[in-house]
Amino acid sequence: MSLNLKTVDLGAASSTADVIFDALREAIVEGTLKDGDLLRQDQIATMFNVSRIPVREALARLEEQGLVTNQRYKGAVVSSLSLDEISELFEFRALLEGEVIRQAVDQITDRTLGEAKTFAQEFAHETDSSRWGTLNRQFHYTLYKDCKRPYHLQIISNALDNVSRYLRAQLVLTSGIERARKEHAGILNAAINRDSEAASELTRAHILGASQSLIEFLEKDRQNG
Protein backbone atom coordinates (compact mmCIF):
# COMPACT_ATOMS: atom_id res chain seq x y z
CA MET A 1 0.00 0.00 0.00
CA SER A 2 1.10 3.54 -0.46
CA LEU A 3 -0.21 6.91 0.57
CA ASN A 4 -0.91 8.55 -2.72
CA LEU A 5 -0.29 12.06 -1.49
CA LYS A 6 1.32 14.76 -3.47
CA THR A 7 4.39 15.38 -1.36
CA VAL A 8 7.08 18.03 -1.43
CA ASP A 9 10.59 17.77 -0.13
CA LEU A 10 10.30 19.93 2.95
CA GLY A 11 14.06 19.72 3.42
CA ALA A 12 14.37 21.71 0.24
CA ALA A 13 11.73 24.19 1.39
CA SER A 14 12.56 27.85 1.72
CA SER A 15 14.45 29.07 4.71
CA THR A 16 13.98 32.65 5.82
CA ALA A 17 17.20 33.53 4.05
CA ASP A 18 15.85 32.08 0.79
CA VAL A 19 12.70 34.16 1.00
CA ILE A 20 14.67 37.34 1.62
CA PHE A 21 17.11 36.50 -1.15
CA ASP A 22 14.30 36.04 -3.65
CA ALA A 23 12.51 39.18 -2.56
CA LEU A 24 15.62 41.36 -2.82
CA ARG A 25 16.63 39.77 -6.09
CA GLU A 26 13.24 40.47 -7.58
CA ALA A 27 13.23 44.03 -6.30
CA ILE A 28 16.59 44.68 -7.92
CA VAL A 29 15.69 42.99 -11.19
CA GLU A 30 12.34 44.78 -11.39
CA GLY A 31 13.95 48.10 -10.63
CA THR A 32 12.14 48.72 -7.35
CA LEU A 33 15.58 48.92 -5.81
CA LYS A 34 17.76 51.14 -7.92
CA ASP A 35 21.40 51.38 -8.84
CA GLY A 36 23.42 52.51 -5.88
CA ASP A 37 20.62 52.09 -3.35
CA LEU A 38 21.97 51.29 0.09
CA LEU A 39 20.64 48.15 1.72
CA ARG A 40 20.57 48.37 5.51
CA GLN A 41 20.56 45.01 7.23
CA ASP A 42 18.53 46.25 10.13
CA GLN A 43 15.91 47.86 7.96
CA ILE A 44 15.45 44.74 5.84
CA ALA A 45 15.35 42.59 8.96
CA THR A 46 12.61 44.78 10.40
CA MET A 47 10.62 44.62 7.18
CA PHE A 48 10.62 40.83 7.28
CA ASN A 49 10.31 40.70 11.03
CA VAL A 50 13.44 38.60 11.50
CA SER A 51 16.91 39.10 12.87
CA ARG A 52 19.80 40.30 10.72
CA ILE A 53 21.35 36.84 10.40
CA PRO A 54 19.25 35.54 7.48
CA VAL A 55 19.43 38.99 5.89
CA ARG A 56 23.21 38.79 5.87
CA GLU A 57 23.09 35.37 4.30
CA ALA A 58 20.81 36.68 1.56
CA LEU A 59 23.12 39.64 0.94
CA ALA A 60 26.14 37.35 0.71
CA ARG A 61 24.40 35.32 -1.94
CA LEU A 62 23.29 38.41 -3.85
CA GLU A 63 26.88 39.61 -3.88
CA GLU A 64 28.01 36.26 -5.26
CA GLN A 65 25.51 36.80 -8.10
CA GLY A 66 26.84 40.28 -8.75
CA LEU A 67 23.60 42.03 -7.89
CA VAL A 68 24.95 43.90 -4.88
CA THR A 69 28.38 45.01 -3.75
CA ASN A 70 29.49 44.74 -0.19
CA GLN A 71 31.90 47.08 1.52
CA ARG A 72 33.06 45.87 4.88
CA TYR A 73 31.52 47.80 7.77
CA LYS A 74 29.77 50.08 5.30
CA GLY A 75 27.05 47.97 3.86
CA ALA A 76 25.64 46.61 0.65
CA VAL A 77 24.64 48.70 -2.34
CA VAL A 78 22.81 47.67 -5.47
CA SER A 79 25.54 47.26 -8.07
CA SER A 80 26.00 49.97 -10.66
CA LEU A 81 27.32 48.83 -13.99
CA SER A 82 29.49 50.94 -16.25
CA LEU A 83 28.63 51.21 -19.92
CA ASP A 84 31.47 48.81 -20.68
CA GLU A 85 30.13 46.30 -18.22
CA ILE A 86 26.60 46.56 -19.60
CA SER A 87 27.92 46.20 -23.11
CA GLU A 88 29.92 43.12 -22.16
CA LEU A 89 26.88 41.52 -20.55
CA PHE A 90 24.86 41.96 -23.72
CA GLU A 91 27.63 40.41 -25.79
CA PHE A 92 27.70 37.55 -23.37
CA ARG A 93 23.97 37.08 -23.68
CA ALA A 94 24.12 37.23 -27.45
CA LEU A 95 26.70 34.46 -27.49
CA LEU A 96 24.89 32.18 -25.07
CA GLU A 97 21.32 32.80 -26.10
CA GLY A 98 22.22 32.47 -29.76
CA GLU A 99 23.69 29.07 -29.05
CA VAL A 100 20.94 27.88 -26.75
CA ILE A 101 18.07 28.78 -29.04
CA ARG A 102 19.75 26.90 -31.85
CA GLN A 103 19.80 23.73 -29.75
CA ALA A 104 16.29 24.35 -28.46
CA VAL A 105 14.65 24.92 -31.82
CA ASP A 106 16.13 21.67 -33.12
CA GLN A 107 13.97 19.78 -30.64
CA ILE A 108 11.21 22.22 -29.80
CA THR A 109 7.72 20.85 -29.21
CA ASP A 110 4.48 22.22 -30.58
CA ARG A 111 3.31 22.78 -27.07
CA THR A 112 6.31 25.00 -26.33
CA LEU A 113 5.78 26.91 -29.55
CA GLY A 114 2.22 27.54 -28.46
CA GLU A 115 3.35 28.94 -25.13
CA ALA A 116 5.89 31.18 -26.81
CA LYS A 117 3.24 32.48 -29.16
CA THR A 118 0.99 33.31 -26.22
CA PHE A 119 3.73 35.23 -24.46
CA ALA A 120 4.61 37.08 -27.65
CA GLN A 121 1.00 38.16 -28.03
CA GLU A 122 0.71 39.22 -24.42
CA PHE A 123 3.90 41.20 -24.80
CA ALA A 124 2.60 42.80 -27.97
CA HIS A 125 -0.66 43.92 -26.36
CA GLU A 126 0.45 44.80 -22.87
CA THR A 127 0.22 48.52 -22.19
CA ASP A 128 1.49 48.46 -18.61
CA SER A 129 5.19 49.06 -19.07
CA SER A 130 6.01 47.57 -15.70
CA ARG A 131 5.04 44.17 -17.07
CA TRP A 132 7.16 44.33 -20.21
CA GLY A 133 10.29 43.05 -18.54
CA THR A 134 8.66 39.90 -17.23
CA LEU A 135 6.79 39.15 -20.44
CA ASN A 136 9.88 39.70 -22.53
CA ARG A 137 11.77 37.29 -20.33
CA GLN A 138 9.04 34.68 -20.43
CA PHE A 139 8.90 34.80 -24.20
CA HIS A 140 12.61 34.25 -24.63
CA TYR A 141 12.89 31.72 -21.88
CA THR A 142 10.11 29.61 -23.37
CA LEU A 143 11.96 29.43 -26.66
CA TYR A 144 15.13 28.31 -24.84
CA LYS A 145 13.75 25.79 -22.43
CA ASP A 146 13.74 22.74 -24.68
CA CYS A 147 17.49 22.93 -25.19
CA LYS A 148 18.15 20.46 -22.34
CA ARG A 149 21.01 22.51 -20.99
CA PRO A 150 20.06 23.57 -17.49
CA TYR A 151 23.44 25.05 -16.66
CA HIS A 152 23.39 27.26 -19.75
CA LEU A 153 19.89 28.41 -18.86
CA GLN A 154 20.86 29.23 -15.31
CA ILE A 155 23.84 31.31 -16.40
CA ILE A 156 21.69 33.12 -18.96
CA SER A 157 19.11 33.82 -16.30
CA ASN A 158 21.72 35.29 -14.01
CA ALA A 159 23.19 37.47 -16.75
CA LEU A 160 19.70 38.73 -17.52
CA ASP A 161 19.16 39.50 -13.85
CA ASN A 162 22.22 41.70 -13.99
CA VAL A 163 21.02 43.81 -16.90
CA SER A 164 17.26 43.78 -16.73
CA ARG A 165 17.03 46.93 -14.64
CA TYR A 166 18.81 48.69 -17.50
CA LEU A 167 16.87 46.87 -20.19
CA ARG A 168 13.71 48.35 -18.79
CA ALA A 169 15.01 51.80 -19.63
CA GLN A 170 15.71 50.69 -23.17
CA LEU A 171 12.17 49.44 -23.69
CA VAL A 172 10.38 52.32 -22.02
CA LEU A 173 12.51 55.31 -22.83
CA THR A 174 13.76 54.65 -26.33
CA SER A 175 10.56 53.27 -27.84
CA GLY A 176 12.37 49.97 -28.05
CA ILE A 177 9.06 48.26 -27.49
CA GLU A 178 7.83 48.51 -31.06
CA ARG A 179 11.05 47.15 -32.43
CA ALA A 180 11.09 44.39 -29.84
CA ARG A 181 7.63 43.28 -30.92
CA LYS A 182 8.65 42.99 -34.54
CA GLU A 183 11.86 41.16 -33.70
CA HIS A 184 10.01 38.77 -31.43
CA ALA A 185 7.66 37.94 -34.28
CA GLY A 186 10.64 37.18 -36.49
CA ILE A 187 12.26 34.93 -33.93
CA LEU A 188 9.01 33.12 -33.25
CA ASN A 189 8.50 32.59 -36.94
CA ALA A 190 11.93 31.09 -37.37
CA ALA A 191 11.21 28.75 -34.46
CA ILE A 192 7.88 27.70 -35.93
CA ASN A 193 9.66 26.89 -39.20
CA ARG A 194 12.22 24.93 -37.21
CA ASP A 195 14.90 27.10 -38.74
CA SER A 196 17.33 27.01 -35.84
CA GLU A 197 20.04 28.90 -37.68
CA ALA A 198 17.73 31.82 -38.40
CA ALA A 199 16.37 31.80 -34.87
CA SER A 200 19.91 31.95 -33.55
CA GLU A 201 20.98 34.78 -35.82
CA LEU A 202 17.82 36.80 -35.16
CA THR A 203 18.21 36.34 -31.42
CA ARG A 204 21.81 37.54 -31.55
CA ALA A 205 20.80 40.56 -33.59
CA HIS A 206 17.87 41.26 -31.26
CA ILE A 207 20.13 41.31 -28.21
CA LEU A 208 22.96 43.27 -29.79
CA GLY A 209 20.50 45.76 -31.25
CA ALA A 210 18.92 46.37 -27.89
CA SER A 211 22.39 46.76 -26.44
CA GLN A 212 23.39 49.40 -28.94
CA SER A 213 20.20 51.36 -28.46
CA LEU A 214 20.54 51.15 -24.69
CA ILE A 215 24.18 52.21 -24.66
CA GLU A 216 23.43 55.21 -26.86
CA PHE A 217 20.62 56.22 -24.55
CA LEU A 218 22.71 55.82 -21.43
CA GLU A 219 25.61 57.75 -22.91
CA LYS A 220 23.39 60.79 -23.34
CA ASP A 221 21.62 60.22 -20.07
CA ARG A 222 24.78 59.90 -18.02
CA GLN A 223 26.32 62.97 -19.61
CA ASN A 224 23.42 65.19 -18.69
CA GLY A 225 22.68 63.55 -15.37
Add this chain to the structure above:
Amino acid sequence: MSLNLKTVDLGAASSTADVIFDALREAIVEGTLKDGDLLRQDQIATMFNVSRIPVREALARLEEQGLVTNQRYKGAVVSSLSLDEISELFEFRALLEGEVIRQAVDQITDRTLGEAKTFAQEFAHETDSSRWGTLNRQFHYTLYKDCKRPYHLQIISNALDNVSRYLRAQLVLTSGIERARKEHAGILNAAINRDSEAASELTRAHILGASQSLIEFLEKDRQNG
Protein backbone atom coordinates in the same frame (compact mmCIF):
# COMPACT_ATOMS: atom_id res chain seq x y z
CA MET B 1 51.06 67.33 -1.27
CA SER B 2 50.13 63.69 -1.19
CA LEU B 3 51.27 60.69 0.75
CA ASN B 4 52.69 58.50 -1.94
CA LEU B 5 51.94 55.29 -0.20
CA LYS B 6 50.80 52.16 -1.89
CA THR B 7 47.43 51.82 -0.27
CA VAL B 8 44.87 49.09 -0.29
CA ASP B 9 41.18 49.46 0.25
CA LEU B 10 40.84 47.98 3.70
CA GLY B 11 37.08 48.12 3.35
CA ALA B 12 37.43 45.53 0.65
CA ALA B 13 39.75 43.41 2.79
CA SER B 14 38.86 39.86 3.57
CA SER B 15 36.30 39.12 6.18
CA THR B 16 36.44 35.82 8.04
CA ALA B 17 33.70 34.53 5.77
CA ASP B 18 35.82 35.40 2.71
CA VAL B 19 38.77 33.44 4.04
CA ILE B 20 36.63 30.40 4.75
CA PHE B 21 34.91 30.67 1.39
CA ASP B 22 38.25 30.72 -0.42
CA ALA B 23 39.64 27.84 1.60
CA LEU B 24 36.62 25.61 1.01
CA ARG B 25 36.44 26.56 -2.62
CA GLU B 26 40.06 25.66 -3.14
CA ALA B 27 39.68 22.39 -1.27
CA ILE B 28 36.75 21.41 -3.48
CA VAL B 29 38.43 22.51 -6.69
CA GLU B 30 41.70 20.75 -5.79
CA GLY B 31 39.85 17.61 -4.86
CA THR B 32 40.83 17.61 -1.18
CA LEU B 33 37.14 17.63 -0.47
CA LYS B 34 35.44 15.05 -2.62
CA ASP B 35 32.10 14.58 -4.29
CA GLY B 36 29.42 13.96 -1.71
CA ASP B 37 31.57 14.87 1.27
CA LEU B 38 29.50 16.26 4.10
CA LEU B 39 30.49 19.67 5.42
CA ARG B 40 29.70 20.14 9.11
CA GLN B 41 29.39 23.77 10.13
CA ASP B 42 30.68 23.12 13.59
CA GLN B 43 33.68 21.17 12.40
CA ILE B 44 34.69 23.87 9.93
CA ALA B 45 34.13 26.55 12.55
CA THR B 46 36.41 24.71 14.95
CA MET B 47 39.09 24.29 12.29
CA PHE B 48 39.18 28.03 11.70
CA ASN B 49 38.61 28.86 15.35
CA VAL B 50 35.52 30.96 14.67
CA SER B 51 31.80 30.66 15.27
CA ARG B 52 29.45 29.06 12.77
CA ILE B 53 28.13 32.40 11.52
CA PRO B 54 30.88 33.16 8.97
CA VAL B 55 30.96 29.47 8.03
CA ARG B 56 27.30 29.62 7.11
CA GLU B 57 27.92 32.69 5.00
CA ALA B 58 30.70 30.91 3.16
CA LEU B 59 28.51 27.86 2.56
CA ALA B 60 25.68 30.03 1.26
CA ARG B 61 28.05 31.58 -1.27
CA LEU B 62 29.47 28.21 -2.28
CA GLU B 63 25.96 26.98 -2.92
CA GLU B 64 25.27 30.00 -5.10
CA GLN B 65 28.34 28.98 -7.13
CA GLY B 66 27.09 25.43 -7.44
CA LEU B 67 30.00 23.89 -5.55
CA VAL B 68 27.92 22.59 -2.65
CA THR B 69 24.30 21.67 -2.15
CA ASN B 70 22.44 22.57 0.98
CA GLN B 71 19.63 20.57 2.51
CA ARG B 72 17.80 22.33 5.27
CA TYR B 73 18.56 20.91 8.71
CA LYS B 74 20.73 18.26 7.10
CA GLY B 75 23.78 20.12 5.98
CA ALA B 76 25.93 20.89 2.98
CA VAL B 77 27.51 18.32 0.71
CA VAL B 78 30.05 18.81 -2.04
CA SER B 79 28.02 18.70 -5.26
CA SER B 80 28.12 15.56 -7.35
CA LEU B 81 27.66 16.05 -11.05
CA SER B 82 26.03 13.52 -13.35
CA LEU B 83 27.72 12.64 -16.62
CA ASP B 84 25.19 14.79 -18.44
CA GLU B 85 25.97 17.73 -16.21
CA ILE B 86 29.71 17.30 -16.66
CA SER B 87 29.25 17.02 -20.37
CA GLU B 88 27.17 20.17 -20.48
CA LEU B 89 29.76 22.09 -18.50
CA PHE B 90 32.46 21.16 -20.99
CA GLU B 91 30.29 22.26 -23.89
CA PHE B 92 29.71 25.51 -22.07
CA ARG B 93 33.42 25.99 -21.58
CA ALA B 94 34.15 25.18 -25.21
CA LEU B 95 31.72 27.85 -26.32
CA LEU B 96 32.96 30.56 -23.98
CA GLU B 97 36.64 29.84 -24.03
CA GLY B 98 36.64 29.51 -27.79
CA GLU B 99 35.11 32.95 -28.04
CA VAL B 100 37.26 34.57 -25.41
CA ILE B 101 40.57 33.36 -26.78
CA ARG B 102 39.63 34.70 -30.17
CA GLN B 103 39.15 38.16 -28.72
CA ALA B 104 42.26 37.86 -26.57
CA VAL B 105 44.63 36.75 -29.33
CA ASP B 106 43.55 39.70 -31.45
CA GLN B 107 45.11 42.01 -28.90
CA ILE B 108 47.56 39.83 -27.05
CA THR B 109 50.85 41.37 -25.89
CA ASP B 110 54.30 39.83 -26.21
CA ARG B 111 54.59 39.91 -22.47
CA THR B 112 51.46 37.79 -22.09
CA LEU B 113 52.69 35.36 -24.73
CA GLY B 114 55.90 35.01 -22.73
CA GLU B 115 53.98 34.20 -19.58
CA ALA B 116 51.86 31.64 -21.38
CA LYS B 117 54.98 30.00 -22.79
CA THR B 118 56.45 29.74 -19.30
CA PHE B 119 53.34 28.10 -17.93
CA ALA B 120 53.19 25.71 -20.88
CA GLN B 121 56.76 24.66 -20.21
CA GLU B 122 56.16 24.24 -16.51
CA PHE B 123 53.11 22.17 -17.27
CA ALA B 124 55.09 20.07 -19.73
CA HIS B 125 57.85 19.30 -17.23
CA GLU B 126 55.95 19.00 -14.00
CA THR B 127 55.95 15.46 -12.67
CA ASP B 128 53.89 16.11 -9.56
CA SER B 129 50.38 15.36 -10.76
CA SER B 130 48.83 17.38 -7.96
CA ARG B 131 50.15 20.53 -9.65
CA TRP B 132 48.82 19.78 -13.11
CA GLY B 133 45.41 21.25 -12.47
CA THR B 134 46.76 24.62 -11.36
CA LEU B 135 49.36 24.86 -14.13
CA ASN B 136 46.81 23.89 -16.76
CA ARG B 137 44.51 26.59 -15.51
CA GLN B 138 47.23 29.21 -15.41
CA PHE B 139 48.24 28.44 -18.97
CA HIS B 140 44.76 28.83 -20.35
CA TYR B 141 43.88 31.81 -18.21
CA THR B 142 46.98 33.67 -19.35
CA LEU B 143 45.96 33.25 -22.95
CA TYR B 144 42.49 34.59 -22.16
CA LYS B 145 43.29 37.51 -19.96
CA ASP B 146 43.90 40.14 -22.65
CA CYS B 147 40.36 39.79 -23.96
CA LYS B 148 39.12 42.70 -21.82
CA ARG B 149 35.97 40.84 -20.84
CA PRO B 150 36.07 40.45 -17.09
CA TYR B 151 32.56 39.05 -16.83
CA HIS B 152 33.27 36.34 -19.37
CA LEU B 153 36.46 35.44 -17.51
CA GLN B 154 34.68 35.22 -14.20
CA ILE B 155 32.00 32.92 -15.58
CA ILE B 156 34.63 30.75 -17.23
CA SER B 157 36.51 30.57 -13.97
CA ASN B 158 33.41 29.45 -12.13
CA ALA B 159 32.59 26.81 -14.72
CA LEU B 160 36.13 25.51 -14.42
CA ASP B 161 35.77 25.40 -10.65
CA ASN B 162 32.79 23.16 -11.12
CA VAL B 163 34.57 20.58 -13.26
CA SER B 164 38.19 20.71 -12.23
CA ARG B 165 37.84 18.00 -9.64
CA TYR B 166 36.75 15.73 -12.46
CA LEU B 167 39.29 17.08 -14.91
CA ARG B 168 42.02 15.92 -12.58
CA ALA B 169 40.88 12.36 -13.10
CA GLN B 170 41.04 12.81 -16.84
CA LEU B 171 44.64 14.05 -16.73
CA VAL B 172 45.93 11.55 -14.21
CA LEU B 173 43.99 8.41 -14.97
CA THR B 174 43.60 8.43 -18.72
CA SER B 175 47.09 9.60 -19.67
CA GLY B 176 45.45 12.76 -20.85
CA ILE B 177 48.56 14.63 -19.85
CA GLU B 178 50.60 13.78 -22.93
CA ARG B 179 47.82 14.81 -25.22
CA ALA B 180 47.23 17.99 -23.24
CA ARG B 181 50.88 18.98 -23.64
CA LYS B 182 50.72 18.60 -27.41
CA GLU B 183 47.47 20.50 -27.66
CA HIS B 184 48.77 23.28 -25.46
CA ALA B 185 51.75 23.63 -27.79
CA GLY B 186 49.38 23.96 -30.72
CA ILE B 187 47.25 26.58 -29.05
CA LEU B 188 50.29 28.55 -27.93
CA ASN B 189 51.66 28.45 -31.45
CA ALA B 190 48.46 29.78 -32.92
CA ALA B 191 48.51 32.60 -30.36
CA ILE B 192 52.13 33.46 -31.18
CA ASN B 193 51.17 33.66 -34.85
CA ARG B 194 48.24 35.89 -33.89
CA ASP B 195 45.96 33.41 -35.60
CA SER B 196 42.92 33.95 -33.42
CA GLU B 197 40.68 31.70 -35.49
CA ALA B 198 43.03 28.74 -35.13
CA ALA B 199 43.53 29.42 -31.42
CA SER B 200 39.77 29.42 -30.97
CA GLU B 201 39.22 26.22 -32.91
CA LEU B 202 42.08 24.40 -31.19
CA THR B 203 40.84 25.49 -27.78
CA ARG B 204 37.36 24.23 -28.53
CA ALA B 205 38.74 20.91 -29.73
CA HIS B 206 41.03 20.68 -26.70
CA ILE B 207 38.14 21.12 -24.29
CA LEU B 208 35.71 18.86 -26.13
CA GLY B 209 38.38 16.19 -26.53
CA ALA B 210 39.13 16.21 -22.84
CA SER B 211 35.42 16.01 -22.20
CA GLN B 212 34.96 12.96 -24.37
CA SER B 213 37.91 11.17 -22.81
CA LEU B 214 36.71 12.03 -19.32
CA ILE B 215 33.15 10.90 -19.96
CA GLU B 216 34.32 7.60 -21.37
CA PHE B 217 36.48 7.07 -18.33
CA LEU B 218 33.73 7.97 -15.91
CA GLU B 219 31.22 5.74 -17.65
CA LYS B 220 33.40 2.72 -17.01
CA ASP B 221 34.37 3.89 -13.57
CA ARG B 222 30.82 4.51 -12.41
CA GLN B 223 29.62 1.17 -13.77
CA ASN B 224 32.18 -0.78 -11.80
CA GLY B 225 32.13 1.44 -8.74
Add this chain to the structure above:
DNA sequence: CGATAGCATATTGGATACAATCTACAATAT
Protein backbone atom coordinates in the same frame (compact mmCIF):
# COMPACT_ATOMS: atom_id res chain seq x y z
C1' DC C 1 36.63 81.66 9.24
C1' DG C 2 38.54 77.07 7.96
C1' DA C 3 40.64 72.85 9.20
C1' DT C 4 41.47 69.14 12.22
C1' DA C 5 40.85 66.24 16.38
C1' DG C 6 37.72 64.07 19.48
C1' DC C 7 33.53 62.19 20.75
C1' DA C 8 28.63 60.20 20.09
C1' DT C 9 25.85 57.54 17.24
C1' DA C 10 24.86 54.24 13.69
C1' DT C 11 26.04 50.14 11.35
C1' DT C 12 28.28 45.98 10.29
C1' DG C 13 30.94 41.55 11.75
C1' DG C 14 31.08 37.86 14.80
C1' DA C 15 30.14 35.06 19.25
C1' DT C 16 27.04 33.02 22.15
C1' DA C 17 22.55 31.15 23.33
C1' DC C 18 18.34 28.99 22.22
C1' DA C 19 14.76 26.75 19.14
C1' DA C 20 13.59 23.62 15.35
C1' DT C 21 14.63 19.57 13.14
C1' DC C 22 17.05 15.41 11.97
C1' DT C 23 19.29 10.84 13.09
C1' DA C 24 20.19 6.79 15.38
C1' DC C 25 19.23 3.66 18.64
C1' DA C 26 16.39 1.50 22.22
C1' DA C 27 11.88 -0.07 23.63
C1' DT C 28 7.63 -2.05 22.43
C1' DA C 29 4.17 -4.44 19.87
C1' DT C 30 2.78 -7.75 16.44
Add this chain to the structure above:
DNA sequence: ATATTGTAGATTGTATCCAATATGCTATCG
Protein backbone atom coordinates in the same frame (compact mmCIF):
# COMPACT_ATOMS: atom_id res chain seq x y z
C1' DA D 1 12.34 -11.66 14.10
C1' DT D 2 10.40 -7.46 12.02
C1' DA D 3 8.28 -3.26 12.09
C1' DT D 4 6.87 0.81 14.54
C1' DT D 5 7.20 4.27 18.08
C1' DG D 6 9.61 7.04 21.37
C1' DT D 7 13.43 9.35 23.07
C1' DA D 8 18.32 11.37 23.45
C1' DG D 9 21.94 13.42 21.15
C1' DA D 10 23.59 15.85 17.22
C1' DT D 11 23.09 19.44 13.84
C1' DT D 12 21.16 23.29 11.62
C1' DG D 13 18.41 27.86 11.74
C1' DT D 14 17.67 32.11 14.08
C1' DA D 15 17.74 35.67 17.89
C1' DT D 16 20.24 38.27 20.95
C1' DC D 17 24.35 40.38 22.48
C1' DC D 18 29.05 42.32 22.13
C1' DA D 19 33.09 44.14 19.42
C1' DA D 20 35.03 46.59 15.50
C1' DT D 21 34.52 50.16 12.35
C1' DA D 22 32.40 54.11 9.93
C1' DT D 23 29.99 58.60 9.94
C1' DG D 24 28.72 62.98 11.35
C1' DC D 25 28.70 66.61 14.69
C1' DT D 26 31.08 69.66 17.91
C1' DA D 27 34.83 71.89 19.90
C1' DT D 28 39.22 73.56 19.60
C1' DC D 29 43.13 75.56 17.37
C1' DG D 30 45.40 78.19 13.94
